[in-house]
Amino acid sequence: MGESYLVVDNLKFAYEGLFNPEEIYNIVTNLFYERDWIWYEKMNQEEVTPSGRQIRMILKPFIFATRYYQLGVQIRIHMINLKEVEVEHGGKTFRLHHGVLRITYSGEVISDRKKEWTKKPLFWFLSIIFEKYFFSDRKEKYSTKVKETIDDLSTLIKNYLNTYKYTYSH
């Protein structure tokens, strides 16, 4: 395996209030399916305790950007003390969950995904030189793509939860 460049380092989001866990899961899966990412669910664990349901998920979708580069995102979702509640709004009754939602995002760009350039020291040296001085714009391009994907996902989740959003642009 080649080098792994960390682009987004543990961006954290937390929310406490009403939400629907299935919809959160659907938002995440839909975004990656729409963009043709390969879905990999590393962990999906649910525990029922007297204080509520505890759900823990580790999702690691990835995409082969080129023959050389691979982009990867890691989303850790932790839902704590989920309790089912009925909420009346506009004369209708909605069945929702109340609890704490914690999401941590990480993103990386992996080079030499086929391990073709790490077999011999000379190849490895050449790959680093080319990456650093000749094709540095490509790494930048894929880093931006990973950042954008995480930003889009984060915005979608914030929109769904109707939280206040900080945006980099103004």
Added chain:
Amino acid sequence: MVETDLAVDAKELRYKGIFKIDELFKIINKSAEARGYSKNEKRSEEVVTEAGRRVFLELRLKKEVGSGAFLSIKMRITLDSLTEKIELISGQKRNVNRGDVLIIFDGWLETKYEDRYHLAPIRFFLKGLINKYVYPILPEGKYKSEVTTDIRFIESEILKSLKVYRHGDEESKRISEKIVQKEIEDDISKSMRHDV
């Protein structure tokens, strides 16, 4: 591994009253960009309660100032008891937020001097000695004062925008821009005295 040097330690900005959350974020973005910082969101939290929302946001602003030297500002923004209201500002009805604002600034000088020639023990010792007792020959001192100035600038821009809302209601409509400016200057001079 980077060497970090704390320049501003937990400088607080407090405000209670009406403001607009989008405009607050806009001002932060604009002032950070004006000083050449890149923005990075690190953490965001929101708790919804009956009394209102509690929003927490952590931003990391970064700027490269020299070869291997960076200025880093950590902003921890807490908006407590946040509610939405319609208020009369400058004779116009506007949808605003009411709540408590607490912004904590930390300023750092980060250097990546590891394995460079002046980190050899004897050179490092001599550098420190000359820098402290003879003459500040190295630019670290300048960088540290730059991050302090940048934080003051961002703080004053935020205060300026918040005070517009405070004085924007009908009662104090006559308070001119000059008075607002004077209040900000007073605040800054007070904080400078506190820093000293």
